[in-house]
Amino acid sequence: MKSPLEAPEKQIAEETSAKPEKPAPAAVIDTSKMAKGQREALELAEAARDPLEDRGSFASNLFVGRYDFDRIYPYPAQSAEDRTAGEDFLCKLESYLREHVDPDEIDRTGEIPPENFKGLAEIGAFGIKVPKKYGGLGLSQCNYGRAAVLLGSWDGNVAALVSAHQSIGVAQPLLLFGTEEQKQKYLPRVAGGEISAFALTERHAGSDPATMSLRAEPTPDGSEFILNGEKLWCTNGVKAGVLVVMARTPSKMVGGKERKQITAFIVDVDTPGLEVTYRCRFMGLRALYNAVVNFTDVRVPRENIISREGAGLKVALTTLNTGRLTLPAACAGLSKRLLEISRKWAGERIQWGVPIGQHAAIAGKIAEMAGSVFAMEAMTFLTSSLLDRKAGDLRIETAMCKMWATEMTWRIADDAMQVRGGRGYETAASLAGRGEPPIAVERFLRDCRVNTIFEGSSEIMRLFIAREALDPHLKVGGAIFNTQLPMSDRAKAVFSSGKFYAGWYPRQWMPNGAGKIDNLHDTLRGHVNYAARTSKRLARGLFHAMARFGPKLDREQLLLSRFVGIATELFAISATCSYAQWLLGQGKPADEILALADYFCRSARMRIDHHFAGTMRNVDKRGYDLVQNLLAGKHTLLRDGIV
Ligand SMILES: Cc1cc2nc3c(=O)[nH]c(=O)nc-3n(C[C@H](O)[C@H](O)[C@H](O)COP(=O)(O)OP(=O)(O)OC[C@H]3O[C@@H](n4cnc5c(N)ncnc54)[C@H](O)[C@@H]3O)c2cc1C
Incomplete structure (x- = not known):
């Protein structure tokens, strides 16, 4: 885990005439009052931080009220050439999964048959991103993401096997950091199927x-x-x-x-x-x-x-x-599958005289699924494509995709189970045993639960993103609060950060939207302007929280998680609008695309309202105190009467 805050300091520096002092990373956070273990963990994580100057990140800038829509618009779609390069493998993978991988049998036995390892190796599934000169397929992140969509929609076990092998296993760190000798020695082995x-x-x-x-x-x-x-x-x-x-x-x-x-x-x-x-x-x-x-x-x-x-x-x-971008792609595949299951069932299951999809309670769930699936693809493939273009530092985008997509997919799986009713809870084998289609919603639900835990749990993703959110402020103003620094440095920081904030803060109150954007449909433009204005509101909120809590803000995890939630939804809205406009340009049916994008953005805006409301009024402190007492052994009645 990277600890709390790293910065778009270049953008901040561009905005300020005063050149802020740049304290060394370890001095940004006051570790003097921390317990030894906590301090060591933080200092080690701080030392591991990549001190990039310009991270060129759309999502990071949302926290400082900069809405650089032109970084993600026009939608950086996968090029036709790159798509074609992946086509042959993706067709092979799809038919291999359909014809040779039996997810229910794998789930029942707890084993992936040896012939599946062999078959997947033969089509190149273990070296998708490994360059051809090292024996891999040499495909892009976008094509790898498309493979993850297929895998995620079919079988979680095989998806995890293939993903752990090359997203975090030997291939990825060697591609990033390996010497030529290491690459020559190990990449052909792992691309060929050595797990x-x-x-x-x-x-x-x-x-x-x-x-x-x-x-x-x-x-x-x-x-x-x-x-x-x-x-x-x-x-x-x-x-x-x-x-x-x-x-x-x-x-x-x-x-x-x-x-x-x-x-x-x-x-x-x-x-x-x-x-x-x-x-x-x-x-x-x-x-x-x-x-x-x-x-x-x-x-x-x-x-x-x-x-x-x-x-x-x-x-x-x-x-x-980078590796954690595979999970949201796999989640997009699974979510599409769950939406399809829900769509079919909601149309054919009649209760109270009409298909259940005509009951508003069920329709509401499926609408949320549809909007979220659309946004999940938009965010994930936008980020994948930016990675392929080496468009700056995308740590925040990948963390947001991972956190948002894994949580949404769990919600979608839960809703799909509700839509399927008792059949959702019944195993595929039992359904088949009494003559019904073996639709394994319960397996999908079980399989996807861990996604919010591994490769950086949701809580850790929130801390990581919050760290990035606070970074510009800590870089500019954090030294004021840092008791480890000499008084002279802290006094200097008051002076320089005061100058900075005198320029920056009033700008966060300006009501301007995203500026001039060519060829954006009016429906989408409304949402993009909202996102631009709201990023300023977010930046103000964060600044006020800094002023209120000072260096203790990084302990206000629930408050910070609301800011992270707002920024993530803003990223989702922006990616969705950019993607929708691109689809319109490809001649896709405008009424369908706009209905989906508009629904999603409105729904995300309601979640943002909810987060903002929580920043003003909440029970965080009471809840925290209550739990400390609970942990200390009080509230014994809550333990009474159980086995
Ligand atoms: C199926 C599976 C596969 C895995 N595969 C791999 C693998 O291939 N390689 C590998 O190295 N690891 C792997 N892991 C480990 C996985 O990455 C860890 O489970 C994960 O990092 C969380 O660690 P933990 O389970 O010990 O939880 P803990 O760190 O003990 O955390 C417990 C809970 O507390 C929360 N929490 C912890 N610290 C904080 C904090 N500072 N603030 C707020 N909340 C906090 C966590 O989010 C979590 O909800 C796997 C785990 C599972 C279950």
């Missing part, structure tokens, strides 16, 4: 990987490292031939202070001392090959370090930044 996995989590180190304890000690001559410890929940670990393992290497002294080091290693599974000691089983994804992996004196050559010694957390976090 890979990503081992970060440990029993005591979940969301906070900085606390990991698996150790890698260098040998006296420094040519090798000896790994000892254990990794938990390593997806694909049971089948993997090669792992990316994050381990603690000896600490370094930086500025007189001990700095913990985490290093990423490529580890061959057949190395003596490495053992898969347990296969974990879950509520859903029953055929996930998820392992506890034990390391006893496992010797790994120094040349297997990815990037450099001490850069392991950065390797892991950067890998996840």
Whole structure:
């Protein structure tokens, strides 16, 4: 996890005539009053932050009231050429899934048949993004995303296998950080179907990987490292031939202070001392090959370090930044499938004399599904396409896509179950056993639940995005509150940030919309102007919260999560409008496209209203206090009368 705030400082700096002081990242947050473990975790995460100057991010700028619609409009659609490049593989994948992958059987047995591993390898599904010169298909992020849509719509287990293997397994970190020798050695292996996995989590180190304890000690001559410890929940670990393992290497002294080091290693599974000691089983994804992996004196050559010694957390976090875009694509596939199931059932199931889709309560659920599916594709493929174009830093966009899409998909699965009624809760096998179509909504629901937990839980995504949201303000004004800095620095910060805010703050009250936008349908223009105005309201709200809470704002998680929620919905609205206009330009039926986009934007605006209302009036503090008492053992009556 990256800790709270990194900045669009270039944009901020452009807006200010006063050049704000740029404190070193570790000085941005006051860690002096934190507990030792918390401080170490934060400092380690801070040190892993990528201090990019211009992140060129549409979503980040929403937090400072800059609405750069031209960064995402016209919609950066996948080019026809790139689409064609993916067509052959995607056709093969679709027919392979239909003809050879039986999701209910995989769910029932908890195993993916060996012939599926072989078949998927033969069509190239394990090396989709790996360049051709290393034996992969060399396809783009957009085509990879389209593959994830197909996989997600068909089988969560196979989707997880393929995704963990190449979104976070060996391929992705090597593509980002690997040396030529490492790429030549490992990429052909993993692209050819040797399964890979990503081992970060440990029993005591979940969301906070900085606390990991698996150790890698260098040998006296420094040519090798000896790994000892254990990794938990390593997806694909049971089948993997090669792992990316994050381990603690000896600490370094930086500025007189001990700095913990985490290093990423490529580890061959057949190395003596490495053992898969347990296969974990879950509520859903029953055929996930998820392992506890034990390391006893496992010797790994120094040349297997990815990037450099001490850069392991950065390797892991950067890998996840791109890797986590696969999940929203898979979610878009699953959500489309659930919408289709709901659409059919709501049209054919008659109760009280009419199809249930004509009862407003059911129609309302399906409308939400339809709008969300449209927006999910818009956001995910907008971000994928920007990644393909190397259009700046997209960490916030990918985090928003991951958080929003996984949460929406869970809601959609829940609603689809409600629409299907008792049949939604019944297993596919039971439905088939009494002669009904084996529609596995309960399997989809079980399988998709974990999406809000792994690859950065929703709570951690909110913290990460909030960190980015507060960053510009902390960079400009944070030094004022930082008790670690000398008084002279803090006094200087008052002066420089005062000048900055004198220019910036009044601009956040200007009622202007998105400015002149060519060729945007009036219906969409209304929503885009709303998003532009609301980004200013968001920036004001955040600024007021900074003024009120100062450096303690990063402890106000619920308040911050509302700001994050607002920005995410604004991103969704903007992506949806841009996408809708692009579809209109492709000659798609205007009434259908506009109805979908308009419905979604109105619905998102209601959620934004709700978030804003919560920033003004809430029970956060009362709830927090109540829970601290509950944790301390009070409120015993809540435990009475249960087994
Ligand atoms: C099916 C499955 C597959 C997985 N695959 C892999 C894999 O391939 N490789 C790998 O390395 N790991 C993997 N994981 C681990 C996964 O990434 C972790 O479960 C996840 O990081 C959360 O860690 P945790 O479960 O220990 O929860 P914890 O960190 O203990 O958190 C528990 C709850 O507290 C919340 N929380 C924690 N810290 C904060 C905070 N500071 N503020 C607010 N809320 C907080 C969390 O969001 C969560 O809701 C997998 C897990 C599962 C279940």
